[in-house]
Amino acid sequence: MEYVVLGLLILKSQTLYELNKAFQQGIALFYSASYGSLQTTLKKSLNQGHIGFREQVDKGRNKKVYFITEAGTKAFMEWMEAELPTSRLESAALTKVFFLGLIDGAEKRRFMIQDIVEKIQSVQTDLQRMDKRLQQIQVPDAHADTFAYQRKTLDYGIEAHRFARRWFEDLLTELRQLEEKA
Numbered sequence: 001m002e003y004v005v006l007g008l009l010i011l012k013s014q015t016l017y018e019l020n021k022a023f024q025q026g027i028a029l030f031y032s033a034s035y036g037s038l039q040t041t042l043k044k045s046l047n048q049g050h051i052g053f054r055e056q057v058d059k060g061r062n063k064k065v066y067f068i069t070e071a072g073t074k075a076f077m078e079w080m081e082a083e084l085p086t087s088r089l090e091s092a093a094l095t096k097v098f099f100l101g102l103i104d105g106a107e108k109r110r111f112m113i114q115d116i117v118e119k120i121q122s123v124q125t126d127l128q129r130m131d132k133r134l135q136q137i138q139v140p141d142a143h144a145d146t147f148a149y150q151r152k153t154l155d156y157g158i159e160a161h162r163f164a165r166r167w168f169e170d171l172l173t174e175l176r177q178l179e180e181k182a
Helices: 002-011 016-024 035-048 070-081 089-098 106-135 141-181
Strands: 051-058 061-068
Touching: 002 016, 002 035, 002 051, 002 061, 002 070, 002 089, 016 035, 016 061, 035 051, 035 070, 061 070, 070 106, 089 106, 089 141, 106 141
Parallel strands: none
Antiparallel strands: 051 061
């Protein structure tokens, strides 16, 4: 969540309320946050020197308006260009796409999307291997229904990764076409 907040603050200095609203109005589709988790993230980022704040009076109320520091921008950009972990792949990948416009250079953007496609393919391959192994298992009749539905969740994961891979490959194609036009 730290990098989502940093990305939002690169776009615009914001209050906690505004950050929460930004999550609710779009980011929550792939990354959820509560006021408490946002407060914790802001405190951590303040302690790391990645953000700062200024106090402002608005309609007689004191507000903290958070802004990103140079160190925060550097940390965010390093995260954007870092290899994706396979855990929480979907939310990390979508977060990077959400902020892709902050990355200078079509080549860097393409590299980032290519990395995402490769990670998705790797996970999809692992899930397909697991499916093949599970097809070999002899399940006692008493557990057949349970096992069948457990396999359905695996099937969902395989199909979700198939869709994600195709979606990111399409995005990669769009980026290449934009680069050719430039």
